[in-house]
Amino acid sequence: MFWPTSMSPVGPLPPAPRHSESPGPSAHTYTVLVFDELVPAPWAILVEAEDDTKAIAVARALHPLKRRELWCGHRLVAEIL
Numbered sequence: 563m564f565w566p567t568s569m570s571p572v573g574p575l576p577p578a579p580r581h582s583e584s585p586g587p588s589a590h591t592y593t594v595l596v597f598d599e600l601v602p603a604p605w606a607i608l609v610e611a612e613d614d615t616k617a618i619a620v621a622r623a624l625h626p627l628k629r630r631e632l633w634c635g636h637r638l639v640a641e642i643l
Contacts, residue, residue, distance in 0.1 A: 589610040589611060589612055590610070590611060590612070590613075590617070590634055591608055591609070591610055591634075592608070592609045592610070592611060592617040592620075592621070592632055592633065592634050592639065593606050593607070593608060593609075593632070593633045593634075594606065594607040594608075594609055594620075594621045594624055594630055594631070594632055594633075595630060595631040595632075595633065596624065596625050596628050596629075596630050597628060597629040597630070597631075598628055604631075607624060609621065609624075614634070614639050614640075617632055617634070617639065618632060618639065618640050618642070621640065621642055622642055629641075629642070629643055630642040
């Protein structure tokens with residue numbers, strides 16, 4: 563059995579990115595819950611938007627005749643009737 567006597571050299575690692583070097587504003591993931599009186603549980607639609615205002619605009623366009631709730635994580639952003 564052959565065992566190498568030396569290991570190959572490894573060059574320096576590239577620097578880790580800093581948190582302050584973000585490319586710009588990132589989108590948040592929102593959940594739109596759509597309620598239907600014929601279905602016992604709401605269904606969820608995931609939406610990405612830069613802020614609450616844009617997410618509300620998207621949620622208003624989805625299923626306009628149904629009651630909807632817009633959530634960002636555990637935070638209720640809007641109820642759309």
